[in-house]
Amino acid sequence: MATATLTIDLDAIAANWRRLDRLTGPDVQTAAVVKADAYGLGITRVARALAHAGARRFFVAYAEEGAAVRQALGEGPQIAVLSGHMTGDTEMIHDLDLTPMLNSLEQITRHLEALPGHAFGVQLDTGMNRLGVEMLEWQAVAPILIEAGPELLMSHLACADEPEHPLNEAQLRTFLEMTDGTGLPRSLSATGGILLGQRYHFDLTRPGVGLFGGMPFEGAQPAVTLSLPVIQTREVAAGEAVGYGCTWVAEAPALIATVAAGYADGLPRTLSNAAVLWDGDTPCPLVGRVSMDLITVDITHLPEVPRSLDILGPHQTVDALAEAGGTIGYEILTGLGPRYLRRYQEQAQ
Ligand SMILES: *Cc1c(COP(=O)(O)O)cnc(C)c1O
Numbered sequence: 001m002a003t004a005t006l007t008i009d010l011d012a013i014a015a016n017w018r019r020l021d022r023l024t025g026p027d028v029q030t031a032a033v034v035k036a037d038a039y040g041l042g043i044t045r046v047a048r049a050l051a052h053a054g055a056r057r058f059f060v061a062y063a064e065e066g067a068a069v070r071q072a073l074g075e076g077p078q079i080a081v082l083s084g085h086m087t088g089d090t091e092m093i094h095d096l097d098l099t100p101m102l103n104s105l106e107q108i109t110r111h112l113e114a115l116p117g118h119a120f121g122v123q124l125d126t127g128m129n130r131l132g133v134e135m136l137e138w139q140a141v142a143p144i145l146i147e148a149g150p151e152l153l154m155s156h157l158a159c160a161d162e163p164e165h166p167l168n169e170a171q172l173r174t175f176l177e178m179t180d181g182t183g184l185p186r187s188l189s190a191t192g193g194i195l196l197g198q199r200y201h202f203d204l205t206r207p208g209v210g211l212f213g214g215m216p217f218e219g220a221q222p223a224v225t226l227s228l229p230v231i232q233t234r235e236v237a238a239g240e241a242v243g244y245g246c247t248w249v250a251e252a253p254a255l256i257a258t259v260a261a262g263y264a265d266g267l268p269r270t271l272s273n274a275a276v277l278w279d280g281d282t283p284c285p286l287v288g289r290v291s292m293d294l295i296t297v298d299i300t301h302l303p304e305v306p307r308s309l310d311i312l313g314p315h316q317t318v319d320a321l322a323e324a325g326g327t328i329g330y331e332i333l334t335g336l337g338p339r340y341l342r343r344y345q346e347q348a349q
Contacts, residue, residue: 002260004228005308006340008041011347012221014053016211019219021054023194024201033190033208034069035061035082040266040336041212041224044072045344050211051077059206063089066098080121080152082131085111094118101154103131108141112148121152126174126188127167128158138178146182152204153179153186160192160200161216168196192216214329215319224333226312226340228259228277228295233305242296243288248273255300257284259309262293266335267311270325271295277309278316284309 021030032055038046047058047069057078060066063086066079073079078099084107085093085100093100094115101123102108111120122145125132132155133141155175159165172188179186186202191210193200195217210217213224236242236250259277263269272289277297288296297309312321318329325332 002229002231003339003341004226004259004261004265005343006041006336007225007227007343007345008045009221009223009225009345010045010049011345012213012223013041013046013211014049016213016217016220016223017050017053017055017207020191020194020205020207020210020217024205025198027203028201029057029204031055031057031059031080031187031204031206032211033059033206035059035065035208036334037065039208039212039214039330039333041333042342042344043068045342047072049346057204059208063092063098063100067092067096070096070098078119078151082123084123084131085114085120090114099151101152102133104133105137105141108133108145119151120148121154122150124153124155124175124178126155126171126178128156128171130158131156135174135178142178142182146184150184153182153184154204154206155188156190157188157193157196157200160190160196163196168193168200172200209330209333212333213317214333222312222314222317224312224318224336225310225314226261226336227308227310228261229308230257230306231260231294232258233299234258241288243272244291245289247289248287248296253300254298255302255305256287257297257299257305257309259295259297260293261311261340262291262295264292265337265339266332267295268325268327268331268335270327271321275311275321275324276316277311278313279306279309281315283315 032050059080080099084103099119101121123132159167187204189200191207213220213222236254241249275286276283287298318332322329322332
């Protein structure tokens with residue numbers, strides 16, 4: 001079989017959630033952000049594992065993703081939708097009991113008119129300038145809105161992965177200014193914010209990437225292994241080139257393995273001539289360009305031809321691979337394509 005295998009360690013994801021939960025006080029609830037198909041790992045199995053670990057609140061980007069979480073978990077857990085209440089979402093929000101995080105006056109009006117009495121939260125813009133109600137608008141609508149009983153006031157930090165960045169403190173101040181005295185539950189931090197310390201924790205945290213083994217949570221357990229089967233090997237003479245554009249030329253006779261995965265599977269083309277794959281503990285350089293479905297690897301130094309080579313695993317985290325490709329762990333994770341066979345590891349419960 002030429003299908004690559006993505007092994008997802010659900011126990012590691014559960015352990016990462018518990019560790020992040022322990023970084024905050026006993027009164028601080030830890031939610032789980034499972035947008036983008038649980039960062040590419042599969043929303044159904046991941047949401048169930050997190051619910052089993054103790055997560056009671058889940059965040060997704062779009063209402064459709066919320067529907068998948070509701071289907072996986074059934075009634076009970078709260079599912080918050082970060083894009084808020086968009087036209088066309090009303091029925092789904094109502095029928096599946098989703099909680100939109102309203103981002104604008106338009107959304108606030110839409111929600112209160114379409115679904116009076118239905119749960120909602122409000123996302124405030126404290127300086128990221130991406131999503132959320134801004135200060136002046138908030139000052140205008142806060143008195144009415146607070147009356148309507150939002151379940152959560154939340155905001156998002158733009159530079160939480162840089163602890164020294166002055167915007168963190170500035171956003172914290174703005175968030176306090178906008179929410180002090182409301183008496184409502186508050187949330188400011190994703191993974192990076194949790195690590196900034198207690199002043200950033202408020203009532204609820206929203207970790208995503210840290211659950212899946214990604215930076216900036218250095219204490220995270222890696223959660224994925226990606227093994228690519230070797231389809232073919234060939235001997236290449238000194239002076240011969242490998243792959244599109246002849247970007248790699250053998251300096252000496254070499255044995256090249258062609259493995260099954262490429263940029264169509266989320267392995268960026270910027271990994272060309274820049275990444276390493278692993279045969280157990282032995283690194284093997286990726287040579288030539290990453291093509292759509294295939295990668296070529298120099299295995300001259302291996303004692304025998306392996307059945308597969310690992311590109312993610314204990315020796316290479318998503319962040320290490322991301323660095324080789326000039327991107328971030330989030331992009332590697334969420335890019336992991338639909339063609340992989342997803343295999344879930346979980347201790348019997
Ligand atoms: C994606 C996202 C999160 C999770 O962020 P991580 O950095 O992955 O922990 C939390 N809150 C909001 C608003 C988000 O968009």
